[in-house]
Amino acid sequence: MKIVCNREKFQSAYQIAAAVAPIRSPKEILINVKLDARGDKAVLMATDSEAGIRLEMDDVEIAVPGVALLPLQRVGNILRECSDEVLTIELTENSLDIRGDHSEFHLPKINPDEFPSVTPFQESAYYEVPARLFKELVKRTVFATDVESTRYQLGGVLFEMEDDQITTVATDGRRLACMHGKGVAIGGFKNSGNSTIVPTKTLQLMERSISDGDDLVCIAARANDILIRTNRCTIFSRLVEGRYPNWKQVMPSREGRTRIDGLAGPFFTAIRQASIVADTESRGVDFTFGNGTLVVAARAADIGQSRIEIPISYDGESINITMDYRYVMDFFKVLDPDKAFALEVRSNAEPALFSTDDGYTYVVMPMARQ
CATH class of the missing domain: 3.10.150.10 (DNA Polymerase III, subunit A, domain 2)
Incomplete structure (x- = not known):
């Protein structure tokens, strides 16, 4: 050779x-x-x-x-x-x-x-997704997997592909990321249920392997494994064993919630600044919405305290919620700074619901106020 x-x-x-x-x-x-x-x-x-x-x-x-x-x-x-x-x-x-x-x-x-053979993509029934959408489906969910828990089914991203909609879901029990997009079933491909759980490592590899020249990603999910193909690359992976929790039950109702609209960049900056003096163990940051202002505040006895203000469109009564700043920052890390989003909250006793207009939803459980 x-x-x-x-x-x-x-x-x-x-x-x-x-x-x-x-x-x-x-x-x-x-x-x-x-x-x-x-x-x-x-x-x-x-x-x-x-x-x-x-x-x-x-x-x-x-x-x-x-x-x-x-x-x-x-x-x-x-x-x-x-x-x-x-x-x-x-x-x-x-x-x-x-x-x-x-x-x-x-x-x-x-x-x-x-050297063992590496399975080529020879499937006649598969699901087809635009490459750019596939990268977003992975990027916006894979970070929320739980790779350290004994709940092995949480160590991957759930794929649901049915008719013209593909959904990816990831959770570690404290937050949940979900992304919807449009795809096409080829050759009568069908995939539903909660058993197509793709390992985190495989998806990170797939995300890196997609090049600018790739236009489509083909996905063939089988009983125990999955094949993913681009123009130049085929990746084979065994699926994570187990059945995924019913994630739809975790999604909070939007009824009775207060909606705050904003851009990712200013919110991300405020949280980063406030987190500088957040407690290193609890990592809790207080969010207070009201009177046209968001106040992001943190304090720790041996470090100090912070208070960051940014203007918002909400002028109603004050709403307070405490969240782990890492989980909130993860949401903004996968968005462009000028991306519009909505945050829907009700109280510090219920989860916060983040969303964008392109099918992305993110749920964060609240923390006890410091």
């Missing part, structure tokens, strides 16, 4: 594929990235047995077709530290050689025959 490639483009693709491979494993064969250079495309593959990736590269000259295993960290270090613009990667009878105009490396040859 012998290929010639642009180092930066190859490194960019390699980093995405390498994110799947384990750094340590009892199966040493997995601590490699497989390079399959046959036909008119070169494909990078990696797997940790629970998830796998196939990433196609177009800008590669295949001089001699073949297959090679690239040692995960050593090749990653070479691609990062090497300054050559063009590299030749060649598998000889005795070694794996990587050469540029000013450098060359010779690594031990590894037999690729023992």
